[in-house]
Amino acid sequence: xxxPTAFFNSRILRQYGILIVLSSVxxxxxxxxxxxxxxxxxxxxxxxxxxxxxxAPISLLLQAVLWFLLVVLVNFPRLPATTAxxxxxxxxxxxxxxxxxxxxxxxxxxxxxSPFESPGRQIRLLVINHGQRSEQIMCSLIxxxxxxxxxxxxxxxxxxxxSNSMNYITLNNSHFPVTPNLYGALKYMRQDDTDRLVWVDxxxxxxxxxxxxxxxxxxxxxxxxxxxxxxIWLGCETPASNLAMRYLLMANSVSNPESWFADRLRSNFDxxxxxxxxxxxxxxxxxxxxxxxxxxxxxxSKLTILCGxxxxxWKLAVAAQHAWINFRANxxxxxxxxxxxxxxxxxxxxxxxxxxxLVPRNPGPMALSxxxxxxxxxxxxxxxxxxxxxxxxxxxxxxxxxxxxxGLATDCGTPVALKVNYSISKFETYLTTMDYLLCHHHNLDxxxxxxxxILPAPSYLFRVPSWIPTFYWSWEAPTTxxxxxxxxxxxxxxxxxxxxxxxxASFRKNLQGFDSFLGIKRANLHARGCRVDRISxxxxxxNHFTTLSPELSRLRxxxxxxxxxxxxxxFTAGVTREGEDRDLxxxxxxxxYYFVHDGKEETELQSEEExxxxxxxxxxxxxxxxxxxxLDGDQAPDSWSSVFSVLINGPSSLPPRxxxxxxxxxxxxxxxxxxxxxxxxSNPPHNxxxxxxxxxxxxxxxxxxFLQTVHNLRISGRALFLTEKNNLCIANGTTKAGDYVCVxxxxxxxxxxxxxxxx
Numbered sequence: 001x002x003x004p005t006a007f008f009n010s011r012i013l014r015q016y017g018i019l020i021v022l023s024s025v026x027x028x029x030x031x032x033x034x035x036x037x038x039x040x041x042x043x044x045x046x047x048x049x050x051x052x053x054x055x056a057p058i059s060l061l062l063q064a065v066l067w068f069l070l071v072v073l074v075n076f077p078r079l080p081a082t083t084a085x086x087x088x089x090x091x092x093x094x095x096x097x098x099x100x101x102x103x104x105x106x107x108x109x110x111x112x113x114s115p116f117e118s119p120g121r122q123i124r125l126l127v128i129n130h131g132q133r134s135e136q137i138m139c140s141l142i143x144x145x146x147x148x149x150x151x152x153x154x155x156x157x158x159x160x161x162x163s164n165s166m167n168y169i170t171l172n173n174s175h176f177p178v179t180p181n182l183y184g185a186l187k188y189m190r191q192d193d194t195d196r197l198v199w200v201d202x203x204x205x206x207x208x209x210x211x212x213x214x215x216x217x218x219x220x221x222x223x224x225x226x227x228x229x230x231x232i233w234l235g236c237e238t239p240a241s242n243l244a245m246r247y248l249l250m251a252n253s254v255s256n257p258e259s260w261f262a263d264r265l266r267s268n269f270d271x272x273x274x275x276x277x278x279x280x281x282x283x284x285x286x287x288x289x290x291x292x293x294x295x296x297x298x299x300x301s302k303l304t305i306l307c308g309x310x311x312x313x314w315k316l317a318v319a320a321q322h323a324w325i326n327f328r329a330n331x332x333x334x335x336x337x338x339x340x341x342x343x344x345x346x347x348x349x350x351x352x353x354x355x356x357x358l359v360p361r362n363p364g365p366m367a368l369s370x371x372x373x374x375x376x377x378x379x380x381x382x383x384x385x386x387x388x389x390x391x392x393x394x395x396x397x398x399x400x401x402x403x404x405x406x407g408l409a410t411d412c413g414t415p416v417a418l419k420v421n422y423s424i425s426k427f428e429t430y431l432t433t434m435d436y437l438l439c440h441h442h443n444l445d446x447x448x449x450x451x452x453x454i455l456p457a458p459s460y461l462f463r464v465p466s467w468i469p470t471f472y473w474s475w476e477a478p479t480t481x482x483x484x485x486x487x488x489x490x491x492x493x494x495x496x497x498x499x500x501x502x503x504x505a506s507f508r509k510n511l512q513g514f515d516s517f518l519g520i521k522r523a524n525l526h527a528r529g530c531r532v533d534r535i536s537x538x539x540x541x542x543n544h545f546t547t548l549s550p551e552l553s554r555l556r557x558x559x560x561x562x563x564x565x566x567x568x569x570x571f572t573a574g575v576t577r578e579g580e581d582r583d584l585x586x587x588x589x590x591x592x593y594y595f596v597h598d599g600k601e602e603t604e605l606q607s608e609e610e611x612x613x614x615x616x617x618x619x620x621x622x623x624x625x626x627x628x629x630x631l632d633g634d635q636a637p638d639s640w641s642s643v644f645s646v647l648i649n650g651p652s653s654l655p656p657r658x659x660x661x662x663x664x665x666x667x668x669x670x671x672x673x674x675x676x677x678x679x680x681x682s683n684p685p686h687n688x689x690x691x692x693x694x695x696x697x698x699x700x701x702x703x704x705x706f707l708q709t710v711h712n713l714r715i716s717g718r719a720l721f722l723t724e725k726n727n728l729c730i731a732n733g734t735t736k737a738g739d740y741v742c743v744x745x746x747x748x749x750x751x752x753x754x755x756x757x758x759x
Contacts, residue, residue: 112141112171112172112174112176113141113205113206113209113212114143116143116212117143118145119212119215120215121145121146121147121219122143122144122145122146123143123144123146123199123204123216123219123223124141124142124143124144124199124203124204124205125141125142125143125144125153125197125198125199125204126139126140126141126197126198126199126200126203126204127139127140127141127142127195127196127197128186128189128190128191128195128196128197128198129190129195130190130191130192130193130194130195130196131190131192132192133187133188133190136169136170137169137170137183137186137187137190138169138170139169139170139171139172139186139203140171140172141171141172141203141204146219146222146223146226149226151226152197152228153197153198153199153227153228154196154197154198154199154227154228154229154230154231155198155199155223155224155227155229155230155231155296155300156185156189156198156199156200156230156231156233157224157230157231157232157233157287157292157293157296157297157300158181158182158185158232158233158287159181159286159287159289159290159293160179160181160182160202160396161179161180161181161182161235161286162179162180162181163179165180166178166179166180167179167180167183169183169186171203176203178202178203179202181233181235182200182202182203184233184235184236185231185233185306186200188233188236188306188308188309189231189233189306198231199223199227201216201220204216205217210421210422210423211423213420213422214419214420214421214422214423215420217403217420217422218406218407218419218420220295220296220407221295221299221407221408224295224296224299224300225299225300225301227300227301228301228302229300229301229302229303229304230296230297230300230301230302230303230304231304231306232287232293232297232303232304232305232306232314233287233306233307234282234285234287234305234306234307235285235286235287235307235308236307236308237307237308237309237310238308240277240278240281240282241278241281241282241307241308241310242308242310243274243275243278244275244278244279244281244282244307245282245307245308245310245312246310247272247275247278247279248279248312248316248317248320249310249312249316251316251319251320252312252313252316257315257316257319257320258319258320258322258323260319261319261320261323261324262323262326262327265323265324265327266327269327269339273339273343276324276343277343277344279320279324280324280343280344282307283317283321283364283365284364288364288365288368289393289394290393290394290395291390291393291394291395291400291401291404291405292395292400292404293368294368294371294386294390294393294404294405294408295404295405295407295408297314297365297368297369297371297372298368298371298372298374298375298408299375299407299408302314305317305365314365314369317364317365318365318366318369321364321365321366322366325366327340328340371408375408380410380411381408381409381410382409382410382411383405383406383409383411383412383418383433383437384437384441384443384445384446386405386408386409387401387402387405387446387449387469388445388449390405391449391469397422398426399422399426399429402418402429402430402433403420406418406420411440411441412436418432418433418436427468427523430468430469431468431507431523433446434446434447434468434507435507438503438505438506438507438746442502442503442504442746443502443503443746444503444505444527444744444745444746444747445746445747445748445749446469447467447468447469447525447744447747447751448747448748448749448751449469450466450467450468450469465523465524465525467525493628493634493635494748495748495749496748497743497747497748497749497750498529498743498744498745498746498747498748501745501746502745502746503527503528503744503745503746503747504527504528504745504746505525505526505527505528505744505745505746506525506526507523507524507525507526508523508524508526527744527745527746527747528744528745529742529743529744529745529747530742530743531740531741531742532741532742532743532750533723533724533725533727533729533740533741534723534724534738534739534740534741535721535722535723535724535729535731535735535736535737535738535739535740535741535752536721536722536723536724536737537549537551537721537722537737538719538720538721538722538735538736538737539552539591539594539595539719539720539721539722539728540552540587540591540719540720541719541733548587548590548591551594552587552590552591552594555590555593555594555599556586556587556590559590559593559601561586561589561590561593562586563582563585563586563589563650565650565651565696565699565700566581566582566585566696566699566700567582567696567697567700581700581707584707584710584711584714585647585703585707588625588647588648588710589647589648591621591625591720592618592621592648595617595621595722595728596614596617596618596621597614618641618644619641620727620728621644621728622636622640622641622644622706623636624720624728624729624730625710625713625720625730626640626706626709626710626713627709627713627718627730629709630705630709631705631708631709631712636709640705640706642655643702643703643705643706644706646699646702646703647703647706647707650699651692651695651696651698651699654695654698654699654702657698713730717732717733718730718731718732718733719731719732719733719735721735723741729741729750729752731752732752735752736754738754738755739752739753739754739755740752740753740754740755
């Protein structure tokens with residue numbers, strides 16, 4: 001049998017030699033059986049060829065099963081066979097396609113990466129031999145001391161890209177496989193007349209040596225910081241990228257590029273739509289989604305952006321995106337908003353929540369410049385904040401979601417701090433990180449991220465406990481990137497459930513008998529806290545659409561709640577949400593009557609004391625519905641009380657045009673006041689000058705910021721619950737009646753916990 005070249009790697013032969021031998025057994029075994037049957041046949045009626053044709057499919061099937069098992073074990077070398085097969089079954093198809101990668105690449109020459117004499121401070125640099133772009137790429141590796149300040153070299157910041165098909169370069173006189181994206185970067189970075197010295201992680205680090213990977217990754221902060229220039233490779237050129245780069249280069253000679261771009265947007269927006277569409281497409285390339293670029297761009301002394309043969313400065317790209325974001329945020333008229341969303345190609349199902357009219361769809365250079373400014377100003381950055389603010393960035397290896405940020409974390413620079421270690425599993429990496437935060441900071445804030453995602457299989461199949469944050473799974477990040485991140489942003493008003501109390505907790509590994517058979521590792525978190533309430537019932541939950549509980553559905557029918565004034569098809573920034581807004585407003589109004597008025601429609605004037613209680617409940621309701629947050633991560637303004645009044649009572653409670661709303665927290669216009677007296681202050685004479693259709697259209701626009709925030713929580717799988725103490729709470733949709741609302745010491749956010757009876 002012909003085996004892929006990767007099997008001649010001595011480690012794989014030692015580990016899977018028996019299985020490789022067994023894969024050839026079915027053929028020889030079935031041939032022997034056929035010969036025996038032929039010999040035992042008395043009348044010769046059984047043909048040897050017929051027997052072989054009959055047994056051949058069975059032999060091929062057995063070989064296919066053995067090969068499948070071999071591929072899985074090669075890709076999961078540290079797992080028992082049963083667990084490896086289960087994990088393979090639950091992997092998404094995109095990941096499953098990569099299972100043959102290690103078989104396709106084959107072995108690398110051992111003499112390409114010579115061992116370091118001083119691993120702690122030595123690095124390899126890539127020498128790109130000069131040559132024409134059409135010639136074979138010739139490179140070599142040299143070993144240098146990172147502490148040598150006279151050393152002049154560059155660094156490459158890029159994304160590895162797809163590895164389904166590999167290109168080959170000549171490295172140290174040997175053929176070496178590289179991804180097509182890296183091949184394009186080397187081709188365009190090569191100079192015609194002089195050699196170029198550059199650091200490239202895929203080539204300068206022995207990727208097959210986990211110990212070396214850990215040491216070299218720990219040095220990456222210094223590698224990029226000491227580089228004379230860091231080249232950002234966005235990928236090969238396309239007609240759209242050429243248009244974008246040429247347009248950006250037009251502002252290369254001006255003193256204030258941001259003002260120049262802003263002036264062009266105001267004066268030439270209609271004629272330059274294609275240019276801006278190309279620029280935004282450049283900022284949506286895969287490079288900007290990777291987690292490693294956060295550190296690489298933050299610590300580099302000089303950044304240059306390369307796309308094909310065009311080069312622009314970092315400052316130019318940041319200025320262009322900043323000008324665009326300001327332009328789209330200040331676009332008031334509907335035609336401008338429709339044009340903006342058309343340029344940004346917002347489509348249903350592309351992973352972007354439809355309600356985000358004012359949130360940038362892609363990070364681009366502007367988001368990265370914040371970390372860059374923080375590093376230049378020597379401002380402290382803490383690991384918990386870095387993980388919180390960058391959990392949507394993608395990484396091929398989930399462990400890199402932590403390792404890539406250690407260089408920026410000022411609280412991880414002590415000798416006892418976290419170490420990069422690729423020899424341990426993801427489970428051990430997460431557990432070590434949590435243990436570090438607990439021991440050195442007495443902090444458990446990271447557990448508040450658990451349950452953000454709904455895993456495609458039980459968490460134990462991914463070898464993580466339920467309290468370990470699941471935002472490390474990269475395939476879910478596009479869906480939840482904008483829908484939940486604003487809740488946890490460091491710029492928001494922080495939660496303080498446990499006040500200043502430090503965590504009192506410990507971790508205890510628990511390996512049960514059946515878990516041992518499957519290779520599953522568990523860990524129990526023992527933490528001190530207190531129960532503050534208990535979930536009583538779910539008021540509504542969100543799947544694809546928001547759905548009321550059966551009790552509230554009956555209330556909605558009984559009160560005949562229907563928001564007729566809101567258009568069924570409402571355009572928000574050029575995107576149609578068919579019926580979503582009207583249905584959501586009906587649901588919110590139903591919850592309002594259930595919670596505030598005990599399931600009764602308000603018809604009579606209340607006493608002063610009753611009105612204060614109504615205002616208190618109403619304020620609690622609308623703040624809970626939006627998690628007391630705006631899309632910017634700031635605390636929900638008091639003026640949203642007036643917005644909620646319009647949502648409940650309709651256009652009749654709409655403030656006059658150009659009114660600056662500064663409502664106190666307890667301000668709310670009751671239904672009876674709004675509907676019983678047409679001459680009340682809630683219906684100013686100025687409103688009477690508007691037609692009914694204009695007033696309804698203005699009311700629909702007026703409630704949009706509030707509805708957008710509620711939409712985000714729906715997209716992220718949040719649901720509204722009522723507790724036994726008649727409090728409202730927003731929690732993960734998997735929460736059930738009987739679960740406890742707890743405050744854990746050292747955790748700023750309240751947690752919902754399920755009581756488990758251990759037999």
